[in-house]
Amino acid sequence: MMDVERSRHSMHPGSSGSGLRHSPRETAVLIATAGNGYPKKSPSMPNFHEKPFTSTNASEPILNSNGLPVSSEYVADNSGVQSLTDGDASLSVIEMYGDEVESRRPENEDGGNLEGDEDADSDELELPTSGMPPTGSAMPNSDYFDRYGFKKQSNLITEQDYDEWWENYSQYCIRRKHKWKILMEKSGLPMDNDSPNRFPSRSEKLKRYVRKGIPAEWRGNAWWYFARGQEKLNKNKGIYDKLLLKMDDLLKSKTKSMPDLDIIERDLNRTFPDNIHFQKETFQIDDPPMIKSLRRVLVAFSLYNPKIGYCQSMNFLAGLLLLFMDEERAFWMLVIITSRYLPGVHNINLEGVNVDQGVLMLCIKEYLPEIWQYIMPQTSSKHFSLNNGTSLLGGNDFLYKLPPITLCTASWFMSCFVGVLPIEGTLRIWDCLFYEESHFLFKISLAIFKLCEPELIKLKPLRNGIGKNPIRGQRGSQMSNGESEMEVFQIVQTFPKQLINPNELFDRVIFKRRFSLNKLDQDEVDRCRKYVSSQRLKYKHYSEIMGTGHRNNNNNSNNNSNDIGIASSSSNSADGEKMAGDIINDALSSEVYGFKKGLGGVHWNNSIKAKVKQMRKKKG
Amino acid sequence: MLQFKLVLLGDSSVGKSSIVHRFVKDSFDEFRESTIGAAFLSQTIKIEDKGSQQEVVIKFEIWDTAGQERYKSLAPMYYRNANAALVVYDVTQQDSLAKAQGWVNELKTKVGEDDLVICLVGNKLDLCTEEGESSSKPKAVESSDAEGYANEQGLLFHEVSAKTGEGVKQVFQSIGEKLYEFKKHELANSKGRQGAGGDTVNVQLQRPSTNDATSCCG
Ligand SMILES: Nc1nc2c(ncn2[C@@H]2O[C@H](COP(=O)(O)OP(=O)(O)OP(=O)(O)O)[C@@H](O)[C@H]2O)c(=O)[nH]1
Ligand SMILES: [Mg+2]
Numbered sequence: 035m036m037d038v039e040r041s042r043h044s045m046h047p048g049s050s051g052s053g054l055r056h057s058p059r060e061t062a063v064l065i066a067t068a069g070n071g072y073p074k075k076s077p078s079m080p081n082f083h084e085k086p087f088t089s090t091n092a093s094e095p096i097l098n099s100n101g102l103p104v105s106s107e108y109v110a111d112n113s114g115v116q117s118l119t120d121g122d123a124s125l126s127v128i129e130m131y132g133d134e135v136e137s138r139r140p141e142n143e144d145g146g147n148l149e150g151d152e153d154a155d156s157d158e159l160e161l162p163t164s165g166m167p168p169t170g171s172a173m174p175n176s177d178y179f180d181r182y183g184f185k186k187q188s189n190l191i192t193e194q195d196y197d198e199w200w201e202n203y204s205q206y207c208i209r210r211k212h213k214w215k216i217l218m219e220k221s222g223l224p225m226d227n228d229s230p231n232r233f234p235s236r237s238e239k240l241k242r243y244v245r246k247g248i249p250a251e252w253r254g255n256a257w258w259y260f261a262r263g264q265e266k267l268n269k270n271k272g273i274y275d276k277l278l279l280k281m282d283d284l285l286k287s288k289t290k291s292m293p294d295l296d297i298i299e300r301d302l303n304r305t306f307p308d309n310i311h312f313q314k315e316t317f318q319i320d321d322p323p324m325i326k327s328l329r330r331v332l333v334a335f336s337l338y339n340p341k342i343g344y345c346q347s348m349n350f351l352a353g354l355l356l357l358f359m360d361e362e363r364a365f366w367m368l369v370i371i372t373s374r375y376l377p378g379v380h381n382i383n384l385e386g387v388n389v390d391q392g393v394l395m396l397c398i399k400e401y402l403p404e405i406w407q408y409i410m411p412q413t414s415s416k417h418f419s420l421n422n423g424t425s426l427l428g429g430n431d432f433l434y435k436l437p438p439i440t441l442c443t444a445s446w447f448m449s450c451f452v453g454v455l456p457i458e459g460t461l462r463i464w465d466c467l468f469y470e471e472s473h474f475l476f477k478i479s480l481a482i483f484k485l486c487e488p489e490l491i492k493l494k495p496l497r498n499g500i501g502k503n504p505i506r507g508q509r510g511s512q513m514s515n516g517e518s519e520m521e522v523f524q525i526v527q528t529f530p531k532q533l534i535n536p537n538e539l540f541d542r543v544i545f546k547r548r549f550s551l552n553k554l555d556q557d558e559v560d561r562c563r564k565y566v567s568s569q570r571l572k573y574k575h576y577s578e579i580m581g582t583g584h585r586n587n588n589n590n591s592n593n594n595s596n597d598i599g600i601a602s603s604s605s606n607s608a609d610g611e612k613m614a615g616d617i618i619n620d621a622l623s624s625e626v627y628g629f630k631k632g633l634g635g636v637h638w639n640n641s642i643k644a645k646v647k648q649m650r651k652k653k654g
Numbered sequence: 655m656l657q658f659k660l661v662l663l664g665d666s667s668v669g670k671s672s673i674v675h676r677f678v679k680d681s682f683d684e685f686r687e688s689t690i691g692a693a694f695l696s697q698t699i700k701i702e703d704k705g706s707q708q709e710v711v712i713k714f715e716i717w718d719t720a721g722q723e724r725y726k727s728l729a730p731m732y733y734r735n736a737n738a739a740l741v742v743y744d745v746t747q748q749d750s751l752a753k754a755q756g757w758v759n760e761l762k763t764k765v766g767e768d769d770l771v772i773c774l775v776g777n778k779l780d781l782c783t784e785e786g787e788s789s790s791k792p793k794a795v796e797s798s799d800a801e802g803y804a805n806e807q808g809l810l811f812h813e814v815s816a817k818t819g820e821g822v823k824q825v826f827q828s829i830g831e832k833l834y835e836f837k838k839h840e841l842a843n844s845k846g847r848q849g850a851g852g853d854t855v856n857v858q859l860q861r862p863s864t865n866d867a868t869s870c871c872g
Contacts, residue, residue, distance in 0.1 A: 297722060300666055300688070301688050307684075345722070345724060346725070436731070441732070444728070445691035527694055
């Protein structure tokens with residue numbers, strides 16, 4: 035069924051591929067897009083890479099050295115690297131730079147590094163250095179593909195849109211890179227090749243630089259550095275190779291002991307089908323090197339962490355990493371992303387992603403109340419309410435019964451915005467994620483919502499229905515928000531896809547101090563995650579007591595935790611009242627979340643305590 | 655215009671997204687990105703009222719979901735309030751039918767509505783019908799088996815190919831007609847109850863949406 039190379043460093047002809055077929059008609063299409071003598075590698079890939087690497091495997095990052103269109107100047111710049119890599123094509127970046135990479139994380143974030151250089155950081159400065167054309171004529175297919183090999187055109191962006199934008203944005207990238215070079219020099223970091231593996235120590239200034247974008251060619255190393263990848267790798271030397279051996283054995287033994295294998299296999303060709311590095315040319319029997327690497331990384335991961343195994347969306351995470359770094363590093367970055375930045379998000383029960391959606395909803399309610407009304411009906415449903423209309427669980431029912439919009443935002447987190455925004459935007463987010471950690475994902479989500487606002491306010495705010503549950507048995511009294519919810523969903527789903535210019539997101543929201551959402555920090559997100567997950571546990575408990583979960587369990591032996599996070603349609607308020615007494619203590623003991631820097635928290639906190647007291651009085 | 659919510663369910667890679675894209679955009683990509691979470695699309699069709707011979711416009715709000723097992727925990731959010739469900743399997747993959755049957759069971763037990771229209775759809779028919787091609791895959795699921803099951807369970811049944819487009823339109827057409835039938839019935843009932851006369855009374859045909867003008871029948 036499939037065939038995996040024993041070693042990353044050797045080629046095995048005749049691996050059987052994925053069993054997907056092409057009719058003659060598709061063959062023609064494929065040739066038109068990917069074949070026709072285009073180089074197999076990225077249009078952006080420096081010339082020196084083509085000889086040694088296309089013929090080996092994809093364990094080399096596509097863009098590890100020069101992401102900008104090739105010019106003679108650039109090729110000359112990289113001669114140092116060339117001699118290094120030419121010597122041994124199979125030498126990975128790690129083996130070349132190895133332990134030089136610092137693994138410690140300097141903690142002096144605000145270390146007085148604001149040398150009043152705010153203005154010197156302006157992007158408007160014209161540079162003397164740039165002799166490079168904004169679009170590279172050196173690369174034949176730069177007409178269709180961007181510098182990472184992605185098709186420029188998408189459903190919402192035409193090639194012309196792209197080219198017009200890129201003309202400016204490529205200049206911006208050049209200016210930023212110049213700034214970075216100066217910063218590196220000032221920090222005493224050598225810049226003798228275009229592949230730095232150490233970066234300045236943490237500071238507000240560096241944070242700003244990262245937010246304005248890490249030079250594309252440095253990204254692989256910079257992500258690795260900021261995410262402390264080397265530290266992880268050093269602790270686990272040899273593990274990746276062992277996993278590959280294990281995978282090989284498994285495949286040979288043919289005992290189908292790995293259910294994830296099939297699912298991984300199905301996703302390989304559905305990962306970046308629009309990227310030239312992931313496309314299989316029809317005359318190739320063998321999978322492209324990138325697909326082979328992707329298979330190895332994903333299978334190795336599922337062996338490494340059986341709690342997660344393989345979750346659809348990880349193919350995109352691994353795929354993007356592989357465009358910027360070698361296989362082993364990509365593997366460890368995947369480990370880091372799924373544990374440090376997105377804990378639990380890819381677990382079998384997806385609880386982590388539900389928790390994060392709860393956190394995001396709390397954040398929207400807190401920081402973007404003007405948008406909250408389009409997401410959530412303004413009075414909470416009666417499901418958890420007592421007879422006097424107070425919501426038993428502090429008005430935060432939405433933490434368990436997540437609003438429909440979270441079906442859209444969940445994918446933002448699972449795939450870390452890959453495919454959510456055009457690629458340059460996604461990369462800017464990844465820059466910040468590895469430097470600022472996971473709270474940035476929430477921040478950028480809020481920023482997207484903020485930018486959606488003009489479209490959202492054209493809709494009517496959601497109002498609550500007639501007060502009945504949206505039980506299918508009572509269709510006549512369903513919530514009246516169905517249509518609006520769809521429209522909101524559609525806006526939020528579509529809007530980011532056409533945000534071609536990442537600076538729009540950054541300049542209009544992230545860099546604006548006056549937006550309160552910029553007060554959101556990692557500490558807050560960590561606290562908030564803990565709060566939401568404990569609240570969800572309480573709810574689970576509650577619904578078990580109430581028996582709301584029974585129906586599922588009776589009928590569906592194999593998925594018993596299904597209804598967490600979904601409005602359960604099977605409880606009624608009579609039950610609610612009966613058990614209310616027992617719940618009150620629990621409710622009292624449950625902390626209502628208050629944002630430390632926000633305004634709403636305090637008020638909120640008081641009002642719930644008052645409500646619960648009231649309830650208690652009533653119950654006598 | 656009548657508006658209905660339709661949800662697609664079925665194992666990963668059976669071709670749910672491909673079917674939707676064939677229906678909405680009339681196109682097919684050999685390689686389409688796997689779905690993460692869900693995608694929302696909409697498309698309208700026209701059907702004919704058999705009594706009055708008038709055209710009725712039906713708008714489908716389509717929820718395309720991710721097929722991997724672990725996404726199942728999110729599924730109730732999609733099929734809540736759904737009017738129709740398209741349960742898809744791959745005719746070349748026996749176990750995908752078993753998964754589809756699992757979905758049918760779940761819908762029946764958890765949604766349990768008499769007027770939820772469920773359509774069982776076998777996809778990738780083209781793989782089995784390419785005449786004379788040695789590469790043609792054996793059909794792992796016999797039409798008669800699947801159809802028998804569908805009849806037993808009271809489901810609509812179709813075999814389609816998202817790739818060639820064969821049968822796709824008909825799936826939605828037949829679902830639309832069935833939904834319209836139900837709604838007409840409901841309409842007649844409510845008319846009776848209200849004692850209202852005339853053909854153009856302001857009775858809502860679709861899922862009630864008391865304060866959304868755009869969704870009223872028109
Ligand atoms: N030959 C053939 N291939 C098809 C057909 N429909 C889909 N495919 C292929 O099957 C694969 C999976 O299709 P998708 O539409 O992505 O499957 P899905 O059900 O949406 O999968 P998930 O998003 O993972 O749940 C793709 O590579 C399609 O090209 C078909 O009618 N004929
Ligand atoms: Mg899909």
